[in-house]
Amino acid sequence: MNAQPNPGTPAKIPTEINSRLRALAHDLSNSIETILQASYLLAQMKLEADAKKWADLVDKAGRDCARINREIREVLRSNG
Numbered sequence: 241m242n243a244q245p246n247p248g249t250p251a252k253i254p255t256e257i258n259s260r261l262r263a264l265a266h267d268l269s270n271s272i273e274t275i276l277q278a279s280y281l282l283a284q285m286k287l288e289a290d291a292k293k294w295a296d297l298v299d300k301a302g303r304d305c306a307r308i309n310r311e312i313r314e315v316l317r318s319n320g
Contacts, residue, residue: 250319258320265313272309275302 253261279299287295 253316253319255320258316262313262316262320265309265316268309269306269313272302272306276306 275298279295279302282295283299
């Protein structure tokens with residue numbers, strides 16, 4: 241008998257923890273959306289070169305956060 245879990249089968253997240261993580265991921269999505277909207281509005285302004293670089297950095301980081309959060313939400317959806 242093999243007492244070890246099958247490495248090809250991920251462990252199931254308990255339902256209450258999955259629900260809480262999904263709620264947190266949803267709230268995080270709302271905050272990320274605010275950052276992306278503000279970043280978009282900044283990009284519409286005439287900015288000096290240094291300010292434009294910072295605005296671009298914030299925009300890229302915001303898009304990365306949104307992508308990561310979507311991946312987290314997909315893992316939670318498929319697990320619950």
